[in-house]
Amino acid sequence: MSSEIETRIEEIVEELSFFDDELEKYEYLVDTGKALSPLSEDEKQEQYLIQGCTSQVWLICENTDGKLIFRGDSNTVIVKGLVALIIKIFSDLTPKEIVDFDTDRLGVLGLSEIITPNRQNGLKSMIERIKTYAQEAYHD
Amino acid sequence: MYKKYFEYFHDNKNIYLDSASTTQKPKVVLEAVQEYYTKYCANTHRSNFGNANRATTEFENARSTLKSFINAAHDEEIIFTKGVTESLNFIASSFVKDRFDTVIISSLEHHSNIVPWHMQGRSLHQGLEVVNCDENLSFDMEHFEQLLQENPNAFVSITHVSNAFGRINPVKNIIHIAHKYGVPVMIDGAQSLVHFNVDVQDLDVDFYALSSHKSYGPTGVGAMYIKKEHLKDVKAYQTGGATISDVSYDRSILLDSPFKFEAGTQNIAGVIGFAQALKFIQMLEYDRIIDYEAGIYEYMYEQLSEIEDIQLYTDSINCIGSLSFNVKGAMADDVGVLLDKMNVSIRYGHHCAQPIMKKLGLQGTARVSLGIYNDLHDIDMLIKNLKRALQILKG
Numbered sequence: 001m002s003s004e005i006e007t008r009i010e011e012i013v014e015e016l017s018f019f020d021d022e023l024e025k026y027e028y029l030v031d032t033g034k035a036l037s038p039l040s041e042d043e044k045q046e047q048y049l050i051q052g053c054t055s056q057v058w059l060i061c062e063n064t065d066g067k068l069i070f071r072g073d074s075n076t077v078i079v080k081g082l083v084a085l086i087i088k089i090f091s092d093l094t095p096k097e098i099v100d101f102d103t104d105r106l107g108v109l110g111l112s113e114i115i116t117p118n119r120q121n122g123l124k125s126m127i128e129r130i131k132t133y134a135q136e137a138y139h140d
Numbered sequence: 141m142y143k144k145y146f147e148y149f150h151d152n153k154n155i156y157l158d159s160a161s162t163t164q165k166p167k168v169v170l171e172a173v174q175e176y177y178t179k180y181c182a183n184t185h186r187s188n189f190g191n192a193n194r195a196t197t198e199f200e201n202a203r204s205t206l207k208s209f210i211n212a213a214h215d216e217e218i219i220f221t222k223g224v225t226e227s228l229n230f231i232a233s234s235f236v237k238d239r240f241d242t243v244i245i246s247s248l249e250h251h252s253n254i255v256p257w258h259m260q261g262r263s264l265h266q267g268l269e270v271v272n273c274d275e276n277l278s279f280d281m282e283h284f285e286q287l288l289q290e291n292p293n294a295f296v297s298i299t300h301v302s303n304a305f306g307r308i309n310p311v312k313n314i315i316h317i318a319h320k321y322g323v324p325v326m327i328d329g330a331q332s333l334v335h336f337n338v339d340v341q342d343l344d345v346d347f348y349a350l351s352s353h354k355s356y357g358p359t360g361v362g363a364m365y366i367k368k369e370h371l372k373d374v375k376a377y378q379t380g381g382a383t384i385s386d387v388s389y390d391r392s393i394l395l396d397s398p399f400k401f402e403a404g405t406q407n408i409a410g411v412i413g414f415a416q417a418l419k420f421i422q423m424l425e426y427d428r429i430i431d432y433e434a435g436i437y438e439y440m441y442e443q444l445s446e447i448e449d450i451q452l453y454t455d456s457i458n459c460i461g462s463l464s465f466n467v468k469g470a471m472a473d474d475v476g477v478l479l480d481k482m483n484v485s486i487r488y489g490h491h492c493a494q495p496i497m498k499k500l501g502l503q504g505t506a507r508v509s510l511g512i513y514n515d516l517h518d519i520d521m522l523i524k525n526l527k528r529a530l531q532i533l534k535g
Binding site: 079 | 470471473474477478480481482489503528532533535
């Protein structure tokens with residue numbers, strides 16, 4: 001039986017598969033980013049910044065009733081779309097679900113084909129931060 | 141009309157607008173490199189068999205070609221390096237380090253003319269001074285002279301053309317004023333040779349750094365001009381093979397310039413290719429290059445100016461080669477990524493010039509930079525695709 005994360009990934013893969021034109025995938029990313037609630041200026045603190053992103057990315061994790069809720073933002077529209085996708089995949093899950101998930105599975109999204117190598121490093125850092133948040137919450 | 145000289149553009153629809161990062165290489169340069177590797181590959185200045193002699197001759201001919209090209213007076217004033225960055229590091233550590241209290245740079249320097257000074261423990265107002273520029277990025281000559289007056293034991297290191305903005309610094313005047321105060325000047329010519337003639341005697345410059353790969357030549361090679369009167373004061377940057385006249389276990393005696401500055405096996409094919417690139421530029425002639433590129437630049441400037449909410453950071457008079465811009469409501473990174481997906485290659489970001497970006501309150505810019513191979517069609521494609529990118533980003 002596939003996990004909730006796998007189900008969410010499959011949904012995104014399906015959505016992305018509708019687009020033949022690569023530019024349409026970017027339009028989808030931009031739209032996804034615009035739908036993400038922005039962080040307030042007060043929330044854009046150094047401690048939430050992700051290292052390794054060429055653009056600025058902030059990621060906040062809140063533990064609500066045993067589930068991790070992620071909120072995030074970026075100063076660039078396309079990266080904000082990526083942040084939104086990642087949040088869609090990992091938010092509102094138990095720490096154990098995230099800890100148990102093999103992040104290599106994200107490869108099926110094919111994001112490496114649509115984002116630059118520099119941004120791939122940023123994406124990797126973002127996912128590592130999510131894993132760290134989950135591991136800390138799991139061991140608490 | 142110049143694309144025909146470059147194999148890169150055969151069967152390749154890429155719109156290449158990143159020549160300030162590196163230029164494409166004409167076929168004659170590729171052939172010269174290949175000829176060395178396939179016909180007479182041998183080390184230089186060591187062996188004495190036929191091909192080794194030919195390699196040495198071609199290598200030294202390249203030195204003479206560069207000497208004539210920039211109107212240096214002597215072959216020994218030309219030293220091959222890995223590129224402009226190495227040339228700047230070279231002079232920083234071998235000439236400036238223990239000799240000068242202050243280094244004066246411009247506001248438009250890229251990291252290669254900032255970081256080496258920091259590595260010497262110089263920071264702003266502690267051995268490093270920065271000449272102001274106004275919002276038009278023009279060099280503040282009055283401030284420069286004031287800095288020279290306040291810092292009698294100074295060295296000046298200034299870029300000829302800013303890589304981030306294409307802004308030309310008035311280097312002849314800068315050198316003239318610095319010399320009034322007895323101060324030597326190094327010019328970073330990374331962005332100049334490809335666009336206009338450099339005459340080191342006319343400039344009366346003390347040190348001039350040159351790039352091959354930004355001037356239609358191979359990567360990993362560059363050169364430095366050192367005025368003859370300074371050669372005795374420049375220490376060897378690295379030592380070892382090919383730099384010595386005699387070695388025992390007790391001491392080493394170095395050769396004279398240029399050999400004492402070129403330790404180890406050089407990028408022989410690169411140097412030979414660099415010379416061929418200079419011959420290619422000679423064949424095109426600078427007058428024609430300047431006229432042709434100015435036409436493209438002007439057209440690009442006008443076309444970009446017509447886009448809504450665009451901010452251009454340079455004008456079309458005091459700049460050459462590169463044009464930097466931002467569009468309100470769109471990050472340069474996103475613009476660049478989308479243009480890339482539409483097969484238009486531009487640079488976006490801080491262009492290795494973070495201090496000036498910070499000074500201007502910018503995270504970065506989109507930069508379009510030209511080579512002789514660009515044409516009006518390239519600019520039309522840039523504009524068309526830029527509009528599409530902005531449509532996607534702004535919704």
